[in-house]
Every structure is written in structure tokens, then in C-alpha cells.
Amino acid sequence: EDQVTQSPEALRLQEGESSSLNCSYTVSGLRGLFWYRQDPGKGPEFLFTLYSAGEEKEKERLKATLTKKESFLHITAPKPEDSATYLCAAAPSGFQKLVFGTGTRLLVSP
Amino acid sequence: GAVVSQHPSRVICKSGTSVKIECRSLDFQATTMFWYRQFPKQSLMLMATSNEGSKATYEQGVEKDKFLINHASLTLSTLTVTSAHPEDSSFYICSARRSSGGNTDTQYFGPGTRLTVL
Numbered sequence: 001e002d003q004v005t006q007s008p009e010a011l012r013l014q015e016g017e018s019s020s021l022n023c024s025y026t027v028s029g030l031r032g033l034f035w036y037r038q039d040p041g042k043g044p045e046f047l048f049t050l051y052s053a054g055e056e057k058e059k060e061r062l063k064a065t066l067t068k069k070e071s072f073l074h075i076t077a078p079k080p081e082d083s084a085t086y087l088c089a090a091a092p093s094g095f096q097k098l099v100f101g102t103g104t105r106l107l108v109s110p
Numbered sequence: 111g112a113v114v115s116q117h118p119s120r121v122i123c124k125s126g127t128s129v130k131i132e133c134r135s136l137d138f139q140a141t142t143m144f145w146y147r148q149f150p151k152q153s154l155m156l157m158a159t160s161n162e163g164s165k166a167t168y169e170q171g172v173e174k175d176k177f178l179i180n181h182a183s184l185t186l187s188t189l190t191v192t193s194a195h196p197e198d199s200s201f202y203i204c205s206a207r208r209s210s211g212g213n214t215d216t217q218y219f220g221p222g223t224r225l226t227v228l
Contacts, residue, residue: 031215032215032216034216034217036219041201041222041224042221042222043114043116043203043205043219043220043221043222044154044203044205044219045219046112046216046217046218046219049213049215049216087153087154091215096142096159096167097144097156097159098156098217100153100154101153102152102153103153
């Protein structure tokens with residue numbers, strides 16, 4: 001069964017304290033791995049798509065990496081405005097739909 | 111680019127009434143759109159996949175007759191919650207994938223619709 005697991009469930013950081021969020025996946029032939037950010041009461045905002053092991057993508061303080069079993073979202077020197085829930089989703093090969101993890105709630109304190 | 115809108119953003123209705131939610135891709139064409147619902151502090155639950163010009167594919171446990179989906183054009187899908195009851199109160203979110211021209215794998219999400227049934 002296709003499955004995506006995110007850890008930790010919640011993470012509290014001080015401003016400037018770098019950390020990483022983990023997304024482990026087991027899907028039948030990965031077509032793509034997606035990261036989204038979701039603020040309370042809003043729809044998910046697209047961040048990155050990763051397709052193959054070893055691929056990395058960056059956007060401001062965020063960097064996403066992919067291995068054959070996991071993806072990491074690295075947050076460098078976070079700011080309070082980075083506080084949100086970060087969702088990871090995997091697309092199996094021949095996919096129509098995404099398999100979502102339950103998300104990591106990130107809180108960055110000033 | 112890749113902007114998806116939803117209307118309305120919030121709706122409050124009485125039990126037994128029907129509510130229609132619109133999902134539009136504003137700057138791209140979307141052959142495929144998706145409807146999700148999300149409960150507080152939980153992840154997204156896929157309800158159905160909507161394909162332009164054909165019937166929607168519903169996930170197991172989702173009542174087709176209660177959640178009517180119409181995808182009449184390449185930029186518009188609608189979800190109608192028929193005879194709504196308080197247990198249908200939730201946050202409904204749509205997403206769309208580009209038909210062509212750019213990243214056709216990524217789902218772009220709308221801002222969501224908060225439905226409250228009294």
C-alpha cells in the first residue's frame with residue numbers, strides 16, 4: 001500500500017535555528033515527490049517537485065532533497081513567517097492522485 | 111502563473127439545503143481537477159477526481175449522490191453538496207493540474223471553502 005509518513009508531527013524552533021523535516025515514502029514507482037506549505041485556514045501552497053534521487057531544489061531559506069526512500073525539507077535560519085504546516089505528497093507511477101503525509105507543524109519563535 | 115480560485119470562501123447554510131462551490135484555474139487549462147476535504151489539524155482527504163467532459167471518479171466511502179461534481183470546461187469544476195447536514199461541515203479544497211505547457215504533474219490548490227451547516 002502506498003504510504004507517506006512525515007516527522008516530526010510538530011517542531012518548535014527559535015528564529016535562526018536551522019532544522020530539517022523528514023518525509024518517508026513507500027509508493028509503487030515514484031513519479032514525483034511534492035512539498036507544500038499550508039497556513040491555517042488556507043489551501044496548500046506549492047513549494048517543490050522532486051523527481052529522482054539526488055535531486056535538490058531551493059527557494060529562499062528552504063531546500064528540498066530526495067533519496068530513494070525519503071525526502072528532507074531543510075530550513076536554514078528560519079524566520080517567524082516560516083511558521084506553517086509543511087505537507088509532503090508522493091505520486092505513484094501512472095498516477096492520478098497524490099498520497100499525502102499528515103504534515104509537520106512548524107512554529108518559529110522570535 | 112498557476113493560480114486557482116474558489117468561490118465562495120465561506121458559506122453558512124441550514125441543514126437540508128444544497129451548496130455549490132466553484133473551482134477555477136485562472137491562468138491555465140486543467141483537464142483534471144481534484145476535490146479534497148480537510149478536518150481540523152488533519153491532512154487532506156481526497157474526495158474525487160474530476161476530469162473535463164467525463165464523470166468524476168469518487169474515492170471509496172464518498173457518496174456520489176451527495177457530492178455532485180461537474181467539470182464542464184477546462185477551467186471550471188463545481189462541487190455541490192446536496193441536502194447538507196452538520197456532519198458535512200468542513201474545509202473543502204480543490205486543486206488543478208495543467209493540461210499542457212509547463213509542469214503537468216504538480217497540483218495547484220485553491221484557497222479553500224469553509225462550509226458550516228447549521
